[in-house]
Each structure stands twice: as structure tokens, then as C-alpha cells.
Amino acid sequence: MSEVRTLVIDGKDVAATSDQTVLSAAEENGIHIPTLCHLEGLSDVGACRLCVVEVEGSPKLLAACATRVEEGMKVTTSSERLVAYRRNIVELFFVERNHICAVCVANNHCQLQDQARDLQLTHFELPPLHPELTVDATHERFVLDQNRCILCTRCVRVCDEIEGAHTWDIQGRGANARLVCDLGTPWGSSTTCTSCGKCVQVCPTGALFEKGRTVAEAKSRRPYLPYLVKAKRQGS
Amino acid sequence: MATSTFVGRSAPSDDKRWRQVDVRMRRLGYRPDGLIEVLHTTQEVFGYLDDDALSYVGESLGVPPSKVYGVATFYSHFTLKPQGLHTCVVCTGTACYINGASALLAAISKELGVQPGATTPDGRVSVLKARCLGACSMAPAVVIDGEVHGHAVPARLVDVLEKL
Amino acid sequence: MSTDGPDGSAPVRHGRQPEPLIPDGPARASANVCQAAGCLSMGSDQLFETLRAAVLARGLHDVAVRRVGCLGLCAAGPLVEVPEQGRLFERVHPGEPKRTEDLVSSLAGETVAGRSVAADPFFSHQVKVVLERCGTVDPERLEDYVATGGYEGLSKALTSMTPEEVIAEVVRSGLRGRGGAGYPTGLMWRTVAKAEAPEGKYVVCNADEGDPGAFMDRSVLESCPQQVLEGMAIAGYAVGAHRGYVYVRAEYPLAVKRLSSAIRQAERDGHLGPEIAGTRFNFQVEVRIGAGAFVCGEETALIASIQGGRGTPKPRPPYPASSGLWGCPTLINNVETFANIPSVISRGGDWLNTIGTERSKGTKVFALTGAVTNTGLIEVPMGLTLRQIVFEIGGGLAEGRKFKAVQTGGPSGGCIPESLLDMAVDYETLAAAGSIMGSGGMIVMDDRTCMVDVAKFFMDFCREESCGKCLPCRVGTEEMYRLLDRVTTGMATRSHLAQLEDLAAMVRATSLCGLGQGAPNPVFSTLRYFRGEYLAHIDDHVCQAGVCPVPAGPPAGATEAALAGTATVSSGGRP
Numbered sequence: 016m017s018e019v020r021t022l023v024i025d026g027k028d029v030a031a032t033s034d035q036t037v038l039s040a041a042e043e044n045g046i047h048i049p050t051l052c053h054l055e056g057l058s059d060v061g062a063c064r065l066c067v068v069e070v071e072g073s074p075k076l077l078a079a080c081a082t083r084v085e086e087g088m089k090v091t092t093s094s095e096r097l098v099a100y101r102r103n104i105v106e107l108f109f110v111e112r113n114h115i116c117a118v119c120v121a122n123n124h125c126q127l128q129d130q131a132r133d134l135q136l137t138h139f140e141l142p143p144l145h146p147e148l149t150v151d152a153t154h155e156r157f158v159l160d161q162n163r164c165i166l167c168t169r170c171v172r173v174c175d176e177i178e179g180a181h182t183w184d185i186q187g188r189g190a191n192a193r194l195v196c197d198l199g200t201p202w203g204s205s206t207t208c209t210s211c212g213k214c215v216q217v218c219p220t221g222a223l224f225e226k227g228r229t230v231a232e233a234k235s236r237r238p239y240l241p242y243l244v245k246a247k248r249q250g251s
Numbered sequence: 252m253a254t255s256t257f258v259g260r261s262a263p264s265d266d267k268r269w270r271q272v273d274v275r276m277r278r279l280g281y282r283p284d285g286l287i288e289v290l291h292t293t294q295e296v297f298g299y300l301d302d303d304a305l306s307y308v309g310e311s312l313g314v315p316p317s318k319v320y321g322v323a324t325f326y327s328h329f330t331l332k333p334q335g336l337h338t339c340v341v342c343t344g345t346a347c348y349i350n351g352a353s354a355l356l357a358a359i360s361k362e363l364g365v366q367p368g369a370t371t372p373d374g375r376v377s378v379l380k381a382r383c384l385g386a387c388s389m390a391p392a393v394v395i396d397g398e399v400h401g402h403a404v405p406a407r408l409v410d411v412l413e414k415l
Numbered sequence: 416m417s418t419d420g421p422d423g424s425a426p427v428r429h430g431r432q433p434e435p436l437i438p439d440g441p442a443r444a445s446a447n448v449c450q451a452a453g454c455l456s457m458g459s460d461q462l463f464e465t466l467r468a469a470v471l472a473r474g475l476h477d478v479a480v481r482r483v484g485c486l487g488l489c490a491a492g493p494l495v496e497v498p499e500q501g502r503l504f505e506r507v508h509p510g511e512p513k514r515t516e517d518l519v520s521s522l523a524g525e526t527v528a529g530r531s532v533a534a535d536p537f538f539s540h541q542v543k544v545v546l547e548r549c550g551t552v553d554p555e556r557l558e559d560y561v562a563t564g565g566y567e568g569l570s571k572a573l574t575s576m577t578p579e580e581v582i583a584e585v586v587r588s589g590l591r592g593r594g595g596a597g598y599p600t601g602l603m604w605r606t607v608a609k610a611e612a613p614e615g616k617y618v619v620c621n622a623d624e625g626d627p628g629a630f631m632d633r634s635v636l637e638s639c640p641q642q643v644l645e646g647m648a649i650a651g652y653a654v655g656a657h658r659g660y661v662y663v664r665a666e667y668p669l670a671v672k673r674l675s676s677a678i679r680q681a682e683r684d685g686h687l688g689p690e691i692a693g694t695r696f697n698f699q700v701e702v703r704i705g706a707g708a709f710v711c712g713e714e715t716a717l718i719a720s721i722q723g724g725r726g727t728p729k730p731r732p733p734y735p736a737s738s739g740l741w742g743c744p745t746l747i748n749n750v751e752t753f754a755n756i757p758s759v760i761s762r763g764g765d766w767l768n769t770i771g772t773e774r775s776k777g778t779k780v781f782a783l784t785g786a787v788t789n790t791g792l793i794e795v796p797m798g799l800t801l802r803q804i805v806f807e808i809g810g811g812l813a814e815g816r817k818f819k820a821v822q823t824g825g826p827s828g829g830c831i832p833e834s835l836l837d838m839a840v841d842y843e844t845l846a847a848a849g850s851i852m853g854s855g856g857m858i859v860m861d862d863r864t865c866m867v868d869v870a871k872f873f874m875d876f877c878r879e880e881s882c883g884k885c886l887p888c889r890v891g892t893e894e895m896y897r898l899l900d901r902v903t904t905g906m907a908t909r910s911h912l913a914q915l916e917d918l919a920a921m922v923r924a925t926s927l928c929g930l931g932q933g934a935p936n937p938v939f940s941t942l943r944y945f946r947g948e949y950l951a952h953i954d955d956h957v958c959q960a961g962v963c964p965v966p967a968g969p970p971a972g973a974t975e976a977a978l979a980g981t982a983t984v985s986s987g988g989r990p
Contacts, residue, residue, distance in 0.1 A: 064927065197315075325882075
């Protein structure tokens with residue numbers, strides 16, 4: 016089973032078990048690494064790249080959420096270079112789609128916005144791409160606004176791994192990748208959706224939200240997920 | 252349809268071609284990981300993948316619809332729309348590109364009035380771009396209805412298209 | 416019946432084809448008709464039938480007419496080789512009776528000039544290990560393969576060597592992965608062999624050759640699929656796997672057909688399947704067909720695709736060697752790597768080790784294309800110089816144009832300028848020059864090619880082929896493409912160029928997989944050797960190659976600083 020590993024994170028000696036990721040070992044020891052696609056209780060995909068860290072001996076940066084701890088590892092979670100890359104990453108998220116905070120339901124409750132604030136990002140230099148995307152309001156309680164989606168796939172994973180419905184997936188690829196319901200079906204006509212609302216709760220931005228909320232009103236209840244995961248594990 | 256081999260779901264219509272899809276799925280033991288193989292067969296048989304086909308294959312293999320759709324739209328070989336009577340594929344691999352594939356595309360678009368990826372409104376010709384057909388030694392290459400035209404030049408190509 | 420994909424892959428003929436003519440005794444002369452994709456598209460299947468009929472009609476009982484795989488000089492197809500006379504007949508178009516008649520006369524013993532193979536630098540510089548049987552055996556006849564020593568390596572491994580001895584032989588050979596990265600093959604085999612696998616292991620052959628301008632793996636599979644299968648079976652024995660997959664691009668229907676036929680024949684004759692060579696070793700191979708996604712050449716994406724899903728990569732570690740197909744230890748090598756293996760075992764690792772350079776052993780197959788006279792498929796010892804490849808084997812530039820660059824490594828590779836032509840080609844020198852070996856595409860560019868446009872071409876490729884999973888690649892390639900587009904349309908300033916360089920560095924460092932990490936390489940390498948061309952577009956609105964639609968006249972937003980830059984460049988100062 017899991018064994019104890021000792022490693023160094025940002026100069027601090029740390030003990031962790033062999034099944035832990037660098038991210039979780041760091042968090043346990045009060046070392047904060049920014050994340051977006053990671054959510055406790057869901058599998059990790061290493062897609063947003065915000066949590067990339069330097070590991071001594073590795074020529075490449077590694078995603079802390081998807082890298083297991085190893086004996087003797089020396090990890091740097093924050094350096095001038097890493098901070099610069101993280102700022103670039105957040106900037107790319109903002110220019111990819113329409114993320115105008117002032118007119119977003121998730122204003123002040125948005126994890127992308129939080130990242131920009133933490134990294135003191137005030138303006139963007141790259142030209143915005145901002146394709147005009149659809150808003151699906153066909154579901155009786157929820158709305159999907161593709162313009163705010165950052166393709167973190169938390170909703171896809173929570174729907175598959177916790178709810179077991181697999182209503183969501185990603186269609187297309189590259190810049191044409193979009194969150195998709197069933198066979199490109201309007202959400203309201205989905206044959207698989209249980210209307211459980213978990214996807215809405217885990218969305219880090221204002222892409223999935225409850226109807227009837229106006230600007231800055233949509234506040235997700237993310238911390239509930241670990242309890243669900245625990246309950247599910249105990250039940251099975 | 253009574254003759255369907257799968258108990259969970261019967262084929263979307265009594266079109267006999269579904270039997271080929273059923274045979275493929277049976278050979279693969281209805282395993283979810285056979286999805287791409289089955290989509291290949293379905294497209295070979297019907298020419299494209301419509302919603303009926305996608306949901307039938309998904310239900311038969313036990314793959315959720317959004318996952319089937321995600322796979323079908325990820326791979327450029329799969330098409331969700333019917334293709335034209337003829338296909339004209341311009342290779343845009345590196346060797347073709349530096350040997351003038353752009354000029355060929357421009358000439359075709361002008362001649363047929365459609366952009367790559369589209370079919371003429373009368374359904375006659377679909378114009379497609381390919382990433383690299385491996386016919387680099389004959390660059391630039393164009394494939395019309397399966398026939399490779401190497402060292403293609405715009406004027407000759409337009410001639411061929413007119414005679415289709 | 417013909418199958419041809421919507422992507423326009425060439426049709427494949429099914430059904431019975433006329434049998435080759437093979438005399439009872441030794442053949443006095445043989446017409447080996449190339450049946451690889453290039454020649455086929457020029458009518459070589461019809462040529463085979465015409466020749467066969469002509470030889471029969473003239474009653475030449477001691478003349479063979481055979482189908483063979485790629486003869487290499489694709490530029491001059493359809494090709495027919497008469498090995499007994501050491502002659503290659505070029506452009507034998509079935510529609511030109513004179514060419515066929517000349518050839519038949521030559522077969523009948525009359526003196527007719529073909530291209531002499533021995534004296535020709537296109538052939539004399541080549542060393543054939545992987546392509547040893549390409550162009551000599553019939554790709555669809557297992558007996559041809561066996562008659563030329565095929566399956567001796569597998570038989571030797573199974574009957575006289577332990578798995579560890581097989582691995583040691585591969586280590587000794589110095590063979591490195593031919594798919595691009597160049598990881599030592601033997602070490603990878605050992606890792607997989609040592610991995611614990613309660614649920615079995617797998618061997619996967621990566622034949623998802625996606626680099627535009629590369630067709631080596633296609634030619635090998637179309638010319639001698641048995642050699643690849645033998646390599647896979649030896650690998651299965653060495654690492655302890657009993658199942659193998661070959662993942663082939665959907666764009667290669669002929670390769671799929673010949674490979675499938677090769678598997679059936681090998682199973683029939685006991686070279687694959689249960690109890691191979693009378694031992695207790697069993698090994699099965701299945702073909703999986705890709706569906707048009709470049710990223711599936713990346714090993715974790717390839718695994719996702721074999722499992723029927725979207726071909727999106729996963730972070731490594733864990734590497735497939737410990738957790739691959741269905742979570743089992745999986746050995747993934749590419750076509751060319753596996754094709755090296757039978758020789759390594761039958762002739763010994765030391766033999767391969769004598770070919771090549773200090774750190775890169777053996778040979779490399781290249782698809783030589785672009786603005787060069789002899790386009791085609793070549794195999795050269797590691798360490799030959801680019802100049803020898805382009806000017807001696809390739810016969811120099813077509814139409815007497817001026818050399819500008821040679822591109823290697825596809826969309827993750829780079830452009831190498833004239834000043835580096837005397838570089839000996841191996842993994843290390845190419846990397847030092849800012850390119851990579853890659854899978855073996857080699858595209859020669861002349862002075863009509865604009866290097867900014869080339870960088871834009873590859874970026875366009877990467878943005879369309881990005882899987883969209885990780886942000887730096889999904890958005891970064893799109894942004895880089897737009898910046899490059901600004902340069903080629905005269906809308907860029909020097910600050911856009913700086914933006915491009917920053918973004919390129921970030922995408923390289925932070926992307927999840929090799930596609931994103933390598934996507935900035937064409938930008939870096941063209942900036943390194945051809946920065947002047949970028950600046951000419953930006954400052955002077957000049958595209959020296961005359962490719963880009965830069966508007967005439969001084970830049971619209973020209974500032975004094977930019978104009979000062981113009982002066983520097985046009986006065987021939989620093990680059």
C-alpha cells in the first residue's frame with residue numbers, strides 16, 4: 016500500500032504518502048499552488064497548467080496536480096519564471112473567450128477572476144479571440160454560457176465520476192473545443208441529465224449557473240463535493 | 252427491427268446496411284473501446300454519421316451519447332454531414348504547400364464557389380483539405396474521387412472538375 | 416469494391432489480382448514493378464498487368480514479373496527494376512507503349528539503357544537495414560519474406576535466447592527510438608520487461624505517421640509489413656507481452672490492407688499466434704485504424720484512441736511503460752524501430768553498432784521531398800551530412816534553383832540553413848541546430864519559399880491539430896498564428912515580434928504534451944536563422960520570396976523606431 020515519502024518543497028522538508036500528488040503534499044504543508052481545473056474529489060487531468068512546478072532533474076515543468084510525490088524530490092512551486100508563465104496562462108484564458116467580469120453572473124465569485132487578482136493582472140496585451148458563442152437556456156433551472164467556459168472539464172468529470180450520468184463531454188478539438196450535452200442536444204432536451212446541479216456547483220466561472228441569478232449573484236457551493244465523494248466511497 | 256442481433260436496442264430503420272454495423276459490433280464483443288472501429292464501419296456503410304447512427308452505436312456499446320459525439324467530432328476523418336457526389340481533396344502537407352497548394356485551393360474555390368470543408372449547394376462536389384496524403388513526391392497532389400493527380404496545376408485541375 | 420475515405424485517401428483495390436509470373440527455375444531476368452502508393456497512383460498496377468501479358472505473349476519463360484514494395488525514387492515513377500541487370504526503368508507509364516516495349520526488350524536480352532543502379536549516387540550512398548527488402552520482396556507474399564531470411568530473428572530469439580539476452584542485444588546495438596525522441600530502445604524494453612503486470616502487458620506499434628512531408632512508415636508497411644510484425648513479436652517475447660496493436664492512420668488504406676493480409680499469413684504459417692516456432696510463446700497482433708488526428712502520434716493520446724476515446728494526451732509520468740493500455744505496462748515503438756529489430760537479433764547488436772555516429776547508431780530512413788530533384792524514400796547511415804543527402808542523393812535542387820533551407824522533424828522541428836549543410840546528421844546535431852530528427856521527413860526549400868510563411872504554415876497545422884485539452888497549446892497556437900499572420904500581411908510591429916517570442920517560450924515550457932511543447936520550434940528556428948526575413952516583412956513590407964501579401968509602401972503604423980530598424984537592416988548591418 017502507500018508508503019511514506021520525504022521530499023523538499025520550496026526548501027521545506029515534507030513527508031507525504033506515495034499515493035499523494037505534489038499538489039496535495041504542498042497544500043497539507045501550507046504551500047499554496049494556484050489551480051483551476053483541479054477540484055478535490057475529482058480525478059486530475061493537468062489541463063489548465065496553472066499548477067506547473069519545477070522539479071529538480073526534470074527538464075520539463077510538471078503539473079503538481081497530476082504528479083505523484085517521489086522520494087527525494089526537490090520541488091519549486093514559485094519562481095520568477097513560474098509566476099510569469101502563470102500570468103501568461105491567465106491572460107490566455109481571458110483572451111480566449113468573453114470574460115468581461117462586470118457583466119458576468121459570477122462576478123466576485125469566479126475562480127478565474129481570483130487568479131487574475133492574485134497574480135496582479137490588470138490588463139491584457141494579446142489580441143482577444145472572443146468568438147461569438149451560444150448560450151443554452153433550455154434547461155428549466157440552469158443555463159450554459161459557452162462564452163464563459165474555460166474547458167476545465169470539472170463539470171464533465173463530476174457528472175461522470177460522481178453523478179454517473181455523463182451528460183457532458185467535449186466536442187471538437189483545439190480552438191473549436193466546446194462543452195457538449197449528449198449529441199449536441201439542447202440541455203433542456205437531454206435524455207441523460209438528472210438535473211442534479213452538480214455541474215453548476217463545480218463550475219469555476221460563470222459558464223454554468225442557476226436561472227434567475229443576475230450579475231454577481233451566482234455563487235457556487237463548491238466545498239460540498241468532498242463530502243459527496245466520501246459518501247459515495249463509503250456507500251460502495 | 253426483428254433481425255437485430257443486439258437485445259438492448261434495435262437498429263434505427265430496417266435498412267439492410269445496419270446489419271454490417273451489427274456484425275462489426277458483435278465481432279468486437281460490444282466492447283465500449285470498439286467505438287472508433289464501429290464508427291469507421293458505420294461511415295463506410297452510410298457515407299456519414301447522423302444522430303440516429305451515433306445514438307444507436309452508443310447505446311449498443313454502452314457509451315454515453317456525449318462521449319460518442321465527443322469522439323465523432325474529435326477525429327477529422329468522421330463527418331456528420333452527407334458528402335457530395337464527388338470529392339476533391341487538396342493535400343496541404345508541407346511539400347504540397349511549398350509547391351503551390353494554396354493556388355490550387357484558390358482556383359477550386361473560385362471555380363466551385365465553395366470553401367474547403369464545404370459541399371457545392373447542388374450537392375455535386377465536396378472540397379476538402381487533407382493534412383498529408385504521403386504523396387509528397389508528386390507535390391502538389393489533389394485527389395479527385397480517389398484518383399491521385401500529382402504535380403497539379405490550377406488550369407488542368409479546373410478542367411478535370413468541369414468534366415466531373 | 417473500393418474504399419476511400421472522405422479525406423481522399425487513395426482507393427484500394429480488393430479482390431483477386433493476377434498472380435506474379437515466377438519461373439520454375441532461377442529467373443534470367445525479373446521485372447520488379449513497384450506497387451507502393453506513389454507508383455500505384457501513376458498506374459503501376461495496370462503496368463504490372465501489361466508487362467505480365469507482354470512477357471507471356473513473347474513466351475519469355477525464364478523471366479519473372481513481380482510486384483514489389485517501394486523502389487525509392489518516387490519522383491520518377493512508375494518504376495520497374497531489373498535487378499539481374501542492375502537497371503532501374505523510370506516513368507514506365509502504362510499509357511506509353513514505347514516505354515513498356517523497351518522494357519520487355521531488355522527483359523528478352525536485348526540491350527536497352529535503363530538507369531544503372533550501382534553507379535547512381537541516389538543509390539550508392541544508401542545503406543539499407545530497414546528498407547533491406549523494400550523493392551525486392553512482394554509485400555503480400557510471406558514466402559518472399561521467409562526466403563530472404565525473414566523470421567530467422569524471431570526463431571533465433573525464441574529458441575536460443577532468454578528475454579534478457581534479447582534485450583541485452585538491443586541495448587548493445589545502440590538503437591534509439593525512430594519516432595523522433597530518440598530514447599534508447601533497449602532501455603525502454605528493459606523498463607517494460609521489469610514492470611509488474613498482473614493483468615498482462617502490451618506491445619504497440621505507432622504507425623500514426625502524421626508529420627506532413629513524411630511517408631517512411633507508410634512505405635515500410637506497404638513494402639514489407641512482415642518485418643514490422645517480426646520486430647513486434649520479438650519485442651513481445653523480450654518484455655513478456657502476448658498481445659500487440661498496430662495503430663495506423665486512416666489515410667493509409669493500402670498499408671492497412673497489406674498489414675492485415677500479412678497478419679493473416681503470419682498466423683497461418685505459425686509466425687504469429689499460439690506456440691510460435693514450436694515454443695510456448697504466443698503473440699497476437701491486431702490493427703487499429705486512426706481517424707485523422709495528428710496528436711494521436713503522442714503515446715498517451717494514442718493509447719486513449721486505441722481505447723476508443725478522444726485522443727487527448729495525459730500528463731507523464733506515469734509513462735506507458737508502467738501504465739499504458741488499460742493501465743497495463745505497454746511498450747510503444749514506431750514502425751521503423753520495430754523494422755530494425757529482426758536484423759539486430761539475427762546479425763547481432765554489434766553489427767548495427769558499427770553503423771552510424773558516436774551516439775546515434777544504425778541508419779535513418781528519410782522521406783526526401785520539396786524542391787529537390789530526386790524526391791523519394793532513402794535510408795542512410797547516421798552521420799551523413801545534409802549536403803550529401805540533398806546534393807548527392809537528392810541530386811541538388813530542381814530546376815537549378817538556389818538552396819534556402821531544409822526542414823526536418825515536421826511541425827515540432829526546424830529549418831536548417833545553408834551554413835549548416837556540412838553538419839553530420841544525428842539526433843544530437845539536429846537538436847543543437849534547433850531542429851529534431853523527428854520521424855524522418857526532410858523537405859528541401861528553395862529561394863521561392865518564405866520562411867515566415869513556413870513558420871505560419873506549421874503554426875496553422877498545430878492550431879488545427881491541437882486537441883484542445885491544455886490551455887497553452889489550445890490558445891497559444893491560435894495567438895501565435897495570428898501574430899505570424901500579422902507579420903506576413905504587413906500588419907506587425909517589432910513589439911508584436913517580441914510578443915510572439917515570449918508566447919512561444921511560454922507555450923514550449925507549459926504545454927501538456929509534445930505537440931504543444933514542439934509547436935513553437937518552427938518559429939524559434941526560423942527566427943534564429945532567418946530573422947532578417949521577419950524584419951523585412953515588418954520594417955520594409957518586403958517578402959523576399961514574393962509569397963506573402965505584404966502591402967506595398969512603408970508600413971502603415973511606421974514609427975521612428977521602426978524606421979530606424981529599417982535603416983539597420985537594409986544597410987546590411989546586424990540581423
